[in-house]
Amino acid sequence: MPKHQITTTINGDEVDFGCHAGQTLLDVLRTELGMTGTKNGCGSGDCGACTVIVDGRPVNACLVLGVELQGAEIETIEGMAKGRTLHPLQQKFLDHAALQCGICTPGILNMAKALLEKNPDPTETEVRYGLAGNLCRCTGYDKIVRAVLDAAADMRANG
Amino acid sequence: MANENSTTNYKWVGKRTRRPDGVDKVTGRARYGDDMTVPGMLYGKILRSPHAHAKILSIDTSKANALKGVKAVLTSAEIPDHPLSQPPYAPIINDMHDISRNVMARDKVLYDGHAVAAVAATSERIARQALKLIDVEYEVLPHVLDPLEAAGRAAPILHEDQFTYSADGLSDKPSNLFRSITGQRGDLDQGFAEADIIVEREFTSEPVHQGYIEPLACIATASEDNCVELWTTTQGHFVIRALCAKLLNMDLAKVRVTASEIGGGFGGKNTVYGEPVAIRLSQMTGRPVRMVMTRTEVFRASGPTVGSRTRIKIGARKDGTITAADAETWYQAGAFKGAPVGRAAETFFSSYTIKNARAVVHDVCVNRPKVAAYRAPGAPMAAYAAEGAINELASRLAMDPVDIRIKNAVREGDESLMGTKYGQIGLLDVLEKVKSHDHYSAPLGNNQGRGFALGYWMHGGGLSSVSAHLLDDGTVTVATGNPDIGGSRSSMRVMAAEELGVDIELIKPIVADTGSMGYSHLTAGSRTTFATGMAVIFAVREIIEKLRALAAKKWRLTIDQVTWEAGQAVASSSSRGGIQSLSLKELAAMATKMGGAIAGHSEINAGGAGAAFSAQLVDVEIDPETGFVTPLRYTVVQDVGRAISPDYVEGQMQGGAVQGIGWALNEAYIYDDQARLQNTGFLDYRMPVASDVPMIDTVLVEVPNPNHPYGVRGVGEPCLVSAPAAVANAVENAIGQTMSSLPLSPPKILKRIDEAQAAGG
Numbered sequence: 001m002p003k004h005q006i007t008t009t010i011n012g013d014e015v016d017f018g019c020h021a022g023q024t025l026l027d028v029l030r031t032e033l034g035m036t037g038t039k040n041g042c043g044s045g046d047c048g049a050c051t052v053i054v055d056g057r058p059v060n061a062c063l064v065l066g067v068e069l070q071g072a073e074i075e076t077i078e079g080m081a082k083g084r085t086l087h088p089l090q091q092k093f094l095d096h097a098a099l100q101c102g103i104c105t106p107g108i109l110n111m112a113k114a115l116l117e118k119n120p121d122p123t124e125t126e127v128r129y130g131l132a133g134n135l136c137r138c139t140g141y142d143k144i145v146r147a148v149l150d151a152a153a154d155m156r157a158n159g
Numbered sequence: 160m161a162n163e164n165s166t167t168n169y170k171w172v173g174k175r176t177r178r179p180d181g182v183d184k185v186t187g188r189a190r191y192g193d194d195m196t197v198p199g200m201l202y203g204k205i206l207r208s209p210h211a212h213a214k215i216l217s218i219d220t221s222k223a224n225a226l227k228g229v230k231a232v233l234t235s236a237e238i239p240d241h242p243l244s245q246p247p248y249a250p251i252i253n254d255m256h257d258i259s260r261n262v263m264a265r266d267k268v269l270y271d272g273h274a275v276a277a278v279a280a281t282s283e284r285i286a287r288q289a290l291k292l293i294d295v296e297y298e299v300l301p302h303v304l305d306p307l308e309a310a311g312r313a314a315p316i317l318h319e320d321q322f323t324y325s326a327d328g329l330s331d332k333p334s335n336l337f338r339s340i341t342g343q344r345g346d347l348d349q350g351f352a353e354a355d356i357i358v359e360r361e362f363t364s365e366p367v368h369q370g371y372i373e374p375l376a377c378i379a380t381a382s383e384d385n386c387v388e389l390w391t392t393t394q395g396h397f398v399i400r401a402l403c404a405k406l407l408n409m410d411l412a413k414v415r416v417t418a419s420e421i422g423g424g425f426g427g428k429n430t431v432y433g434e435p436v437a438i439r440l441s442q443m444t445g446r447p448v449r450m451v452m453t454r455t456e457v458f459r460a461s462g463p464t465v466g467s468r469t470r471i472k473i474g475a476r477k478d479g480t481i482t483a484a485d486a487e488t489w490y491q492a493g494a495f496k497g498a499p500v501g502r503a504a505e506t507f508f509s510s511y512t513i514k515n516a517r518a519v520v521h522d523v524c525v526n527r528p529k530v531a532a533y534r535a536p537g538a539p540m541a542a543y544a545a546e547g548a549i550n551e552l553a554s555r556l557a558m559d560p561v562d563i564r565i566k567n568a569v570r571e572g573d574e575s576l577m578g579t580k581y582g583q584i585g586l587l588d589v590l591e592k593v594k595s596h597d598h599y600s601a602p603l604g605n606n607q608g609r610g611f612a613l614g615y616w617m618h619g620g621g622l623s624s625v626s627a628h629l630l631d632d633g634t635v636t637v638a639t640g641n642p643d644i645g646g647s648r649s650s651m652r653v654m655a656a657e658e659l660g661v662d663i664e665l666i667k668p669i670v671a672d673t674g675s676m677g678y679s680h681l682t683a684g685s686r687t688t689f690a691t692g693m694a695v696i697f698a699v700r701e702i703i704e705k706l707r708a709l710a711a712k713k714w715r716l717t718i719d720q721v722t723w724e725a726g727q728a729v730a731s732s733s734s735r736g737g738i739q740s741l742s743l744k745e746l747a748a749m750a751t752k753m754g755g756a757i758a759g760h761s762e763i764n765a766g767g768a769g770a771a772f773s774a775q776l777v778d779v780e781i782d783p784e785t786g787f788v789t790p791l792r793y794t795v796v797q798d799v800g801r802a803i804s805p806d807y808v809e810g811q812m813q814g815g816a817v818q819g820i821g822w823a824l825n826e827a828y829i830y831d832d833q834a835r836l837q838n839t840g841f842l843d844y845r846m847p848v849a850s851d852v853p854m855i856d857t858v859l860v861e862v863p864n865p866n867h868p869y870g871v872r873g874v875g876e877p878c879l880v881s882a883p884a885a886v887a888n889a890v891e892n893a894i895g896q897t898m899s900s901l902p903l904s905p906p907k908i909l910k911r912i913d914e915a916q917a918a919g920g
Contacts, residue, residue, distance in 0.1 A: 037187015103422025
């Protein structure tokens, strides 16, 4: 079966990939590009583990087809740290112990990043609703919410 | 006590430090089960039964075999059979006869989703196509889902060769009731005669899934010389090795299992599912085979925990003294025997000194997936009934629910119903902390209710192995055989640094494969920080002994003249050359020139893990129009022994509480009239999301466990045991009516409110 050739930008780099018409972005990232930081928890858009940012919007990578992404700008967890400097959200997740098994963490970090870009000063409730599409079974969300609120404060203070 | 438990002057224990595996997990580097690839690998997929109960008349694999890209097709004929196990059946959890049939159905399918065939193909797409080309002819049989019905005479029988096992031997006729466990003491009749008030209730709970976000995934590479390399997401790679080797008749030493990072387990990754199938497909094809379950497959064919039907009767005097308690419960084992009945019997009344008590727990097979462990297996549903009944008792006696527990609480020296003698426990400390917490007396608004419940769990110890190596730059690797499911590497590092008296950054904790370590039992039963942590301490102490000997040799002293203080060897009398101390780094650099590399090992069977108790307070608000429940405030008060890493102890308590909210309010397996599972995804199997729950406050009560050098107790399980009961109690108090069937979904709550109004209540 022939593959479609797609050109995108992933984490700032131009990336070409080939994919079948039925392949999702999640499958492209993980299988075609070996970028396994984006996790597969359900494949049906219900758990949020595969959340990535496409053209500034958080999406479930399992619900987007690879062929839809010609010219798109994609941000994944692999691009969140700048060089060897972790993003404030990554720092705060470590400081607040906001992860246990860590499988939901890449998706939640991307979702939180998109949330804070839209709303730099969210309330606890806004964080909770902002992350409502991302399942975490380990933490009970408490430390995740605290980490996001703290990162938001940090990012506001440091511009 | 004048031992090391009484000192709180720790350098690292109890401090909040960043976890050593954290950076890999926030950057996407950490590799989980599904993140591995092997050159030349094939994709394995499993064909699953669409029927809950059916005879397999024939399986025709010829069309699938003929599909281009298909390298092997497998049925149960390719999985070795094992003889029917015989009384006394221990340990049921490792029954090869059943495991063989659960990983691939033989003759009969016993639940919707039961594996019947498997393929290995060059792509996942081809593997899926091939599954559609396998023709299975079934003769559909009547099914049974309810354990009470299944235990009855008229029920369809799952296993014609299973008989009820009791002290009298085996029953005459085949039965879905495998066995019944009874814990008993005193005289029930007398106890109930002494009671001024008796509460009788029935409670039901549904099976719930562990709900780990990472689906089951593995890659098996079998070689022509009968060796196997297996990469898998598991809570215990040594157990996976043992099960695969035994099931497939292989030598243990030739099966090497590497545990991936694990994306949640909660007991659900304690056993094998796809692993033996992937190994057989690899043996058949000579190529690596990767086997990843979809979320739907995870729901249909792995886990869940038991559902229960419970009758309970508790009697007390007017002063709140419980005089008698009697419970009988039917647990769904799923398709094969092995519901956690012993732990259920242990849980019912073990927080209380009830003179006359009995708990009878039945292990019943039904046409559902074989149950797996789930965080305090068997306990939350028992606690739901027992705590529910005690709350009603307190309510009818107009007694404070905490006071009635204090009045009946077990103390050191008391025994549980199943004969466990309590050592130093923190139950009373926990209950007193609840009473003095401001949550306990905070005002409630309209349609709001407060719930309270107590949870008990007896923790596991067991086999753990550790290899610690001092490297010549003064850093130390600490390898364990326990997958790190919630931050155990952090705790291992803390304990190693504490013993050595050095900075934690000098310690690198590692989870090693089965070829590198002595046997290490599962990361389960809340045993890892206790048992494996103890082995870490012993292994590091061996290094310290060797370093003292090395320093003594250097100084020409005896080892008795050298002590280890704050990360260095110190000479107790002046040594030649005037050197008074040698640091870890200096000694490490000397070691290879003076005898060889320095390592410490510990292979232990840890005992004395002991019990722990978790009390939970929860406020909810009910929308009287819709029956929707909103948890408003939640406090977990738990005896944690000693919190090595408080962040992760709190995390366990918070996570357990929220799983309990899901169990109480939303989660259940829903079947159609053909016993086909209807909610096989996270959309319909609705676990709590961030917007469903409040912050979860935690109170860490530290009553050290005298059997661990630092006083560690397990923490991951007691916090789930009490949670469904506490939430259910809050709902009852909010609507002013009893509710006896989980989950407490909005329609059920509305119906109860309507019934009460119709009755004029």
